[in-house]
Structures are given as structure tokens and as C-alpha cells.
Amino acid sequence: MNNNLLVIDVTCKDPVSVKGHMRDIVMIPFTGVATGSDFVGKVIGEGVDTQKISPDGKVFLSARYMLEGKDATGTPCRVFIENQGSGETGFHPMIVTDSEYLSSWEKMPLVATIEGTERGVVVRIFKEDLS
Numbered sequence: 001m002n003n004n005l006l007v008i009d010v011t012c013k014d015p016v017s018v019k020g021h022m023r024d025i026v027m028i029p030f031t032g033v034a035t036g037s038d039f040v041g042k043v044i045g046e047g048v049d050t051q052k053i054s055p056d057g058k059v060f061l062s063a064r065y066m067l068e069g070k071d072a073t074g075t076p077c078r079v080f081i082e083n084q085g086s087g088e089t090g091f092h093p094m095i096v097t098d099s100e101y102l103s104s105w106e107k108m109p110l111v112a113t114i115e116g117t118e119r120g121v122v123v124r125i126f127k128e129d130l131s
Contacts, residue, residue: 003127005105006036008067008081012120013046024053030120034067038102039079041069060086061114063123071101079105083112083123093125 010032017026028049033042047065054060067079077099085091091112095105109128114121 003129004036004124005108005110005127006034006039006123006125008032008034008043008123008125009117010043010047010120010123012049023055026051026053030063030065032065032120034069034079038072039067039069039077039099041067041079044068044078058086058088060084061091071099073101075099075101077102081125083125085112095125 010030013029013031015026015028017024028051029046030049031043031046034040044066047063049061049063052060052062062082062084064082065080067081069077069079071077077097079099079102080096081093083091083093091114093110093112095110097103097105109130111126111128113124113126115124
């Protein structure tokens with residue numbers, strides 16, 4: 001994959017969970033830092049990754065968080081990310097930003113990869129290659 005937009009190094013905190021009758025829910029709070037050629041920043045406060053686990057073991061993830069930092073022009077800005085999906089369907093982030101420079105990210109088809117680390121995960125967000 002090319003067109004890498006962001007790499008978010010996530011540090012996970014202690015999860016909270018509930019075992020339901022139809023599914024289990026696990027919520028994992030996190031912090032992190034984001035780097036990329038067009039943006040550098042950090043998670044404001046904490047984000048949360050909500051995992052819905054069905055009886056057959058399938059997991060659907062939905063992580064929501066806001067980054068604060070600077071775009072490539074040096075302008076302070078914020079970037080909201082909602083990343084949803086599963087290992088089966090892939091992960092598809094949605095971005096909202098107040099940066100004029102990064103405004104095209106709001107319209108781009110995006111995909112993400114998630115890799116485990118000792119402290120949490122690394123999320124890589126890419127422009128989806130539709131060719």
C-alpha cells in the first residue's frame with residue numbers, strides 16, 4: 001500500500017468490558033502520537049476503541065479519537081478520526097479536520113492497517129487505491 005497519510009502509535013490503557021446476552025463489549029482507552037508528512041500531533045485526552053464481539057468470536061472495532069498538532073504549513077489544527085471495521089472487512093477511517101491544508105482528507109476513501117506492539121498498536125492510515 002502506498003499513499004500513507006498517518007501513522008498513529010497507540011498506547012493502550014486498561015480495558016473495561018461487559019459480557020452481554022447477545023454479544024460482549026470491550027472498551028479500551030488509549031493515548032498516542034501521530035506522524036506523517038502532512039501532520040504531526042498527539043491524541044487529545046484519551047481515545048477509545050470499542051470492540052463488539054459476537055458469539056462466534058467475530059470482532060468489530062470502532063475507535064474514535066481526536067488529534068491536536070500542526071499540519072505541513074505549520075498551522076495548529078485538530079483531526080478527528082473514526083476508524084471502523086474488522087479483520088474480515090478491513091478498516092475504514094473517516095476524518096474530520098479544521099485544517100484547510102488537510103481538508104481533502106475528509107473526502108478521500110481511506111483504509112487502515114493495525115499492528116500489535118508491546119504497548120498497544122500502530123495504526124497506519126492510507127489513501128485507498130481504487131485503481
